Amino acid sequence: MKQIKILLTGAAFAADLHADAYSRMRDKAKIVAIADKAADRIEKLANTYGFTDFKAFDDYKKAIMETDCDVVDICLPNFLHHDAAVTALSQGRDVICEKPLATTVEDAYDIINTAEKYGRRVYYAEDWLGSPALRKAREIIDSGAIGDLTFVRARECHCGSHSPFAQKIKYCGGGCMVHLGVHPVGFMLALKNNKWKELVALTSGGGENNLIHRGMEGEDWAGALMRFEDGTTAVLEANYVTSGGMEDVIDFYGTKGCLHTDLTFSSALKGFSIPGFDYTVEKAEVTTGWANPAVDEKYNLGYVSEIGHFLDCIANQKDADVGLRGIDGYETLKVINLIYKSAREGIKIINNGLEAK
Ligand SMILES: NC(=O)c1ccc[n+]([C@@H]2O[C@H](COP(=O)([O-])OP(=O)(O)OC[C@H]3O[C@@H](n4cnc5c(N)ncnc54)[C@H](O)[C@@H]3O)[C@@H](O)[C@H]2O)c1
Structure with missing residues (x-):
């Protein structure tokens, strides 16, 4: 298999997650360029993962115009995704x-x-x-081991975004629902092939109405109830009011059983430290006392498999699986904006273009 040539745009938190995955697949992927306004971030990323022989740029647009690559990987702040993607696509590049x-x-x-x-x-x-x-949970559900899936409860929550762009809606598109709720919503839509029927939602409202983060324009708590075409229901939640580390918790209930997943606190390691561990889980404020230090957190959260799937798809010039295609990103954002509409206007949204009180 030929090495896919990658231009990585952004060299901060998300780029580190992707870079870790690329570094595990050096036979399939070659980082040919990295673009970030901050040269020190590029250097740090390259040193961490041993990337050599790449070109560094201080602007993503210049990088896209001047780099011979197969794919542009966009790990930039949300408000730059559109321009970077459209620029890359019109240059004949695929986009992650x-x-x-x-x-x-x-x-x-x-x-x-x-x-x-x-x-x-x-x-x-x-x-x-x-x-x-x-x-694995999806495999088990498909095998019939928990009967027919009837209800899913899923959430991603932590204490707040590290990114300055997360504070203003024009830079990011909303609050915790667009930042974190994007995962449970996107996952559930993928599980049901984007076939949903109705939704109703509440959020903390943003700014002064927030539970904790009153300086943030977007909401710091949001919850949505969704019903899908096959009758499955879901409670999907996101919040920035959770201390102690990021929670990624997904519960599945079927007619003959249930499944419970905890992506961040289910480490095989448990320990107690007086001076504190170097690291325990994403967004944990402290690492002292009892903790479950993550074992290969980036792998367990899915970045390695996600990037591996994209590299295979790019090599074979095919679409990604449902949930991982551009259209799924669009469907997810559409639902998130309808969640905001439902919360703002106090209405139930029916998925036929009509709204019911
Ligand atoms: N899937 C996940 O779990 C996950 C986790 C974190 C972030 N993200 C997403 O990844 C994206 C990046 O988030 P982040 O937290 O890594 O960082 P961020 O949003 O703080 O910024 C990313 C980097 O972009 C650089 N940048 C800004 N303007 C630029 C320009 N014109 N040219 C080149 N570089 C420029 C900045 O210097 C910064 O290093 C966001 O869209 C975020 O939603 C996803």
Whole structure:
């Protein structure tokens, strides 16, 4: 298999997650360029993963125009996804894009249309779909071991985003629902092939109305109830009011059993430290006392499998699985914006373009 040539745009947190995955697949992937405004981030990333022989750029646009690559991997702040994706696609490159696909539904639609226009593909990086535990859970559900799936409860929560762009809606598209809820919503839509029927939602409202983060424009708590075409129901939640580390918890209930997954606290390691561990789990404020230090957190959260799947798809010029295509990023963002609409207007949304009180 030929090595896929990658231009990595952004060299911060998400780029580190992708770089870790690429570094495990050196036979399949070659980082040919990295773009970030901050040169020290590029250097740190390259040193961490031993990338050599790549070109460094201080601007993603210049990098896209000047790099000979197969795919542009977008790990930039949300408000740059649209411009970076459209620029890359119109240069004839495939695109891997971090969540959310864009900050507005219109921009997300434009991205998938541009891909179609230039005959390229968009790969939407929803890591939950690569998570080994969730892949196994889906296998078990498909085997019939818990009977017919009737109800799913899923959440991603932590204490707040590290990114300055997360504070303003124009830079990110919303609050915790677009940042974190994008995972449970995207996962559930993938599970049901985007076939949903109705939803109703509440959020903390943003700003002064927030539970804790009053300086943030977007909401810091959001919950949605969804019903799918086959009758399965789901409670999907996101919040920034959770201390102690990131919670990624998904419960599945069937007519003959249930399954419980905990992606961040289910480590095989448990320990107690007075000075503190170097690291325990993502977003843990402290590492002292009792903790479950993660064992290969990036693998367990799904980034390795997600990136591996994209590399195989790019090599074979095929679409990604359901949930990981550009269209799924668009559908997810559409639902998230309907969640906001439901909460804002106090209405139930029916998925036929009509709304019911
Ligand atoms: N899937 C996940 O679990 C996950 C986790 C974290 C972040 N993300 C997503 O990844 C994306 C990046 O988030 P982040 O937290 O890594 O970082 P971030 O949003 O803080 O910024 C990313 C990097 O982009 C760089 N940048 C800004 N403008 C640039 C320009 N014009 N040219 C080149 N570089 C520029 C910044 O210097 C920064 O290093 C976001 O869309 C976020 O939603 C996904």
